[in-house]
Amino acid sequence: MQFGKIRDLREDHDLKQIDVAKILGVKRTTYAMWELGDVNFPIEKLVELARYFHTNVEYMLNLTSDKREIIYEKDISVEFIGNQLKRYRLKLKKTQREFAKVLNIRQSSYSYYEDGKTRIPTNKLVLLAMTYHIPINYICGGKRKENISVTL
Numbered sequence: 001m002q003f004g005k006i007r008d009l010r011e012d013h014d015l016k017q018i019d020v021a022k023i024l025g026v027k028r029t030t031y032a033m034w035e036l037g038d039v040n041f042p043i044e045k046l047v048e049l050a051r052y053f054h055t056n057v058e059y060m061l062n063l064t065s066d067k068r069e070i071i072y073e074k075d076i077s078v079e080f081i082g083n084q085l086k087r088y089r090l091k092l093k094k095t096q097r098e099f100a101k102v103l104n105i106r107q108s109s110y111s112y113y114e115d116g117k118t119r120i121p122t123n124k125l126v127l128l129a130m131t132y133h134i135p136i137n138y139i140c141g142g143k144r145k146e147n148i149s150v151t152l
Contacts, residue, residue, distance in 0.1 A: 079116030
C-alpha cells in the first residue's frame with residue numbers, strides 16, 4: 001500500500017522523515033518503511049499524523065480527495081477499533097464470516113480484530129472500507145470539524 005499523500009504532507013510542511021518519526025515516537029527507519037508502504041502503517045499512528053497535519057485518515061490513505069480536518073475525539077486503541085468494526089458490521093447486517101471472507105482470513109482470525117485482541121492491519125481495514133463503504137474516519141472515532149462562528 002502506497003502512502004504518497006503522507007509523504008506529500010510531510011514535504012509540504014518542510015519536514016524530514018526523522019522529524020515525523022520523532023512526532024510519532026518511532027525510529028526514522030520504521031517511519032521510512034511505513035511511508036514507502038514496505039510495512040503496514042498502524043492506523044493509530046495514521047490518526048496521530050492526521051491530527052498533526054489537520055487532515056483526515058481517509059485522505060492520507062488516498063480514499064478521498066477531501067482533506068478537511070476530522071476531529072478524532074478519542075485516543076484510539078485496538079479495543080476501540082475492534083468495537084467500531086463490530087458496530088459497523090452489525091449495522092450492515094453482515095456476519096464475521098462474511099467480513100473474514102473479504103479479507104481472505106478465517107472467521108476466528110477476524111473475531112480477534114473485533115475482540116480487540118489483535119490490531120487489524122491497515123491494508124485489511126482499507127479493503128473492508130472499499131468493499132462495504134465503511135468510513136475509516138468513523139472507525140477511528142472521527143467527527144467532522146464544525147465551523148464555529150463567533151459573534152461579538
